[in-house]
Amino acid sequence: MPDRVLITTADLEQAVRSNAALEAAGADTAMVSSFDDVVKELRRREPDCVVLTGALHESSATQLVAAARERSISTLGLLEETEPDAKTLARELGLTGFLVKPVEGAEVAATVRRLIERRRLQERTGIIGESPAIQEVLVKIEQMAPVTSTVLVEGESGSGKELVARAIHDLSPRRGKAFITVNCAAIPETLLESELFGHEKGAFTGAAERRLGRFELADGGTIFLDEVGECPPATQVKLLRVLEDRSFFRVGGVQPIKVDVRVIAATNRSLKEAVGLGDFRDDLFYRLNVLAIYLPPLRERRTDIPMLVRRFIAEFAAAHTRQFQGITPEALQILVDADWPGNIRQLRNLIESMVVLAPEGEIRATDIPKDIRDHGRGLPVRVVAATRDAPGKELEFIFRTLVELKLQVEELRRRLEDHPQRVEVIEVGAHGAPPLGPITAEEGADPIVYRRGMTMAEVERAAIEATLKETRGNRRKAADVLGIGERTLYRKLKEYQLA
Ligand SMILES: Nc1ncnc2c1ncn2[C@@H]1O[C@H](COP(=O)(O)OP(=O)(O)OP(=O)(O)O)[C@@H](O)[C@H]1O
Ligand SMILES: [Mg+2]
Numbered sequence: 001m002p003d004r005v006l007i008t009t010a011d012l013e014q015a016v017r018s019n020a021a022l023e024a025a026g027a028d029t030a031m032v033s034s035f036d037d038v039v040k041e042l043r044r045r046e047p048d049c050v051v052l053t054g055a056l057h058e059s060s061a062t063q064l065v066a067a068a069r070e071r072s073i074s075t076l077g078l079l080e081e082t083e084p085d086a087k088t089l090a091r092e093l094g095l096t097g098f099l100v101k102p103v104e105g106a107e108v109a110a111t112v113r114r115l116i117e118r119r120r121l122q123e124r125t126g127i128i129g130e131s132p133a134i135q136e137v138l139v140k141i142e143q144m145a146p147v148t149s150t151v152l153v154e155g156e157s158g159s160g161k162e163l164v165a166r167a168i169h170d171l172s173p174r175r176g177k178a179f180i181t182v183n184c185a186a187i188p189e190t191l192l193e194s195e196l197f198g199h200e201k202g203a204f205t206g207a208a209e210r211r212l213g214r215f216e217l218a219d220g221g222t223i224f225l226d227e228v229g230e231c232p233p234a235t236q237v238k239l240l241r242v243l244e245d246r247s248f249f250r251v252g253g254v255q256p257i258k259v260d261v262r263v264i265a266a267t268n269r270s271l272k273e274a275v276g277l278g279d280f281r282d283d284l285f286y287r288l289n290v291l292a293i294y295l296p297p298l299r300e301r302r303t304d305i306p307m308l309v310r311r312f313i314a315e316f317a318a319a320h321t322r323q324f325q326g327i328t329p330e331a332l333q334i335l336v337d338a339d340w341p342g343n344i345r346q347l348r349n350l351i352e353s354m355v356v357l358a359p360e361g362e363i364r365a366t367d368i369p370k371d372i373r374d375h376g377r378g379l380p381v382r383v384v385a386a387t388r389d390a391p392g393k394e395l396e397f398i399f400r401t402l403v404e405l406k407l408q409v410e411e412l413r414r415r416l417e418d419h420p421q422r423v424e425v426i427e428v429g430a431h432g433a434p435p436l437g438p439i440t441a442e443e444g445a446d447p448i449v450y451r452r453g454m455t456m457a458e459v460e461r462a463a464i465e466a467t468l469k470e471t472r473g474n475r476r477k478a479a480d481v482l483g484i485g486e487r488t489l490y491r492k493l494k495e496y497q498l499a
Contacts, residue, residue, distance in 0.1 A: 002028040003116050004047040009033045010054030014078055014101060014108075018051055021105025022112060035060040039067050048116045049074040049096075051108060056093060065093050069130060070310060072122075074115040078103055094303060096130060125167035127160065128308050131301035137164065137293055144291050145171035150243060152228075152288045153266040155295030158345030161266040162226065164293055168264060169222040177221030180214050185230035187451070188462055192235050194251045195451075197242075203252025205495050206457025215248060219259045228265040228288065229274050236281045243287040263288070298340040298347065305336045308344065312351035313363070320356055327363040334365055338372045461496040464489070468498070 005027045009015045015031055022029045030045065032038045035058070038050060050068050055061060056077055068075050074096040079086045081101055090098040097115050099107060118138055122128060127138060144151055145168050153161045162181075169179045187195050194203070198213030214223060225231075231239065242248045243263060247256045265288045267274075274280035298305070309327060317324035327335075340346055350372065351363075358367045365373070463482065471477040479489040493499040 002026050003049065003112065004028045004045060005030075005049050005051060005112055006038055006041055006045065006047045007031045007051045008035065008038060008053050008055075010052070011078065011101070012053075014053040014103065015051075017105040018053065018078075018103075018108040019105075021109040025109045025113070027109070027112070035064045038064055042067055042071060042073060046071075047073060048119065049076060049112050051075075051112065052077045052095075054078065054080070056089065062093060065095060069094055069307060072119065072307070074112075074119050076108070076111055076115060078108070091132065094130065096135075121171075125163070125170065127163060127167060128311050129301065129304035130307060131304045133296045133301045134304060137295065140291075140293050141167050141171065144168055144293075146173065147291075148262045149290045150263045150265070150288055151291045151293060152271065153264065153293045153295065154270065155266075155268065156297045156341075156343055157268050158343035159268075159295040159297060160344055161268070161295060162224070164295065165222075165224045165264040165266060169224075169262075172222070172262070174221050174262060178218050179222050179224065180218040181224045181226060182214050183226045184235075185227035189232045189235070190462060190465060191451070191454075191458065192232065193238060196235070197238065197248045197250055197257075198253075199251035200253045203250070204497070206455040206461070207252065208455065210250070213250065215242060215259050215261055216257060218261045220261075222262045222264060225263065225265040227267060229267040229269050229271055229280060231280075233281070236284050240281065240284045240287060243284070298343045299338075302336050305347070306332055308347060309335055309351060312348050313355060316352045316355040322355060323361055324355060324358075325360075325362040328365065331363045331365045331368055334368050334373055457496075460492065461498070464492060464496065464498060 003022075003026075005022050007015045007019050007022070007029060009031050019029050019031055030041065030047075032041055035055075041047070042050070050064070050073060052061060052064070052075060056079060065075050065077075075094075077090055077093065077095040077098040079089060079098050079100050083089060083100070086098060086100050096118075097111055099111060118135070121138055121142060125138075125141070127134065127141075129135075129137075141164060151165075151168060153164050155161050166179060169175060182196060184192065194207075194211070194213065196213050196215055198211050198216055199207050201207060201210045225239075228239075238248065242259075242261075246260065247258045249256055271280055271285050271289070275282045275285050309332060313324060313326060316322075335347070342349075350369070354363050354367050358364070464478070467478045467481050468475070471481065475489055475493075476486055479486040482489065484492075490499070
């Protein structure tokens, strides 16, 4: 299908020149004289791109660019040579791209092509955003996808790191092969190594069969090391070796295993800082940080919020088969101004709850929870707000909170189902044994983690280790807590080589 392009005629000469070059390049073009007509044409013709040849300081130009943006249509502005600060003007208008006049028709045609390709890339990857930051991320994804170099993705929680990692994989020649996720923070230290590199039969008690690790499962494809900053030092050394020569040993193995795996790592804390603090090996950091993508928090790219909001409304209205009219300008402004500590994930979840709950089939300012209206600095559950409101409001608040909780649980479930290899976390209590005195956050017992496929022996070993940590090495107390005899504990310590 040819690219469909609308060209405004504010600068007729530029328009004619651009039109000729675009037509020669095979585009389906139309020239439109007034901005108002362009807005109408946006609806009728659904173009891929609009070229604004002049009059960009007029308020109707701003409206046109906004209308195009909402429909995910790219805009290219041709700015005057006399314009003192073209870049700022382009940013203020929200143009997808700009060129400074005089411009050759061929350059316009080539730029239009690039903008349209970028847009299609967004559609393929699901990465929404027109801000310069997101545009830069998209360019990087395009550049990084074809090669095998390691990529480090940094950004706050919920800012889209996993989405970016998947996009790189999906656009790479490896797309037909596995994309394997490992959450380094969620797997206990004792299991991480066998999880990553696999183990041989009999490597440790309970290793009844040979088991392939994630690196082997990802052979030919991509491994995504999420929260890589949380890797314990011992595993960091092993990762370094894999990155250096793409080979490793299974736990208990003597044959080096060679794999062809692309590594993408993510972290929501600055790895460089972690290196400075001595928590992360600098040599591993440099190995991971060959190519880097930084995702700025949503509050630093607020211009993306309206587009995200509209997309999420459309998505959830369809998913919940709700007739939905959208959002009032006032409500949208509140969302644009909010802080979003949980970034896009938080925005997405909120939109889902509002689409389900908004009584008028439209999101209004009053539908937005108070903590978000107060710039979103509040707690996710707004207890204070409820007590001040009338009883009806209170019920509505409780209902809303329940729905939000439900959505959060569903999101968790979805994430687990999406990534069955991720862990399920079960906290194991002290089996009714008498408490051992207060346990502070720092010295508190690690949650014992169960993952599908774990053997009973592995669970037992992890339980013993955690209990010993909790009792600060006191074996008698540990045996008590575990509800087994001291002698049994000694035997097991020996068996699991924990003694
Ligand atoms: N630019 C974007 N456009 C559309 N949706 C996005 C964008 N960025 C993130 N999302 C959505 O927001 C949610 C969170 O994104 P993702 O899981 O990639 O974040 P993350 O950085 O990996 O978070 P965490 O650090 O908590 O693991 C997902 O539902 C994702 O699809
Ligand atoms: Mg993630």
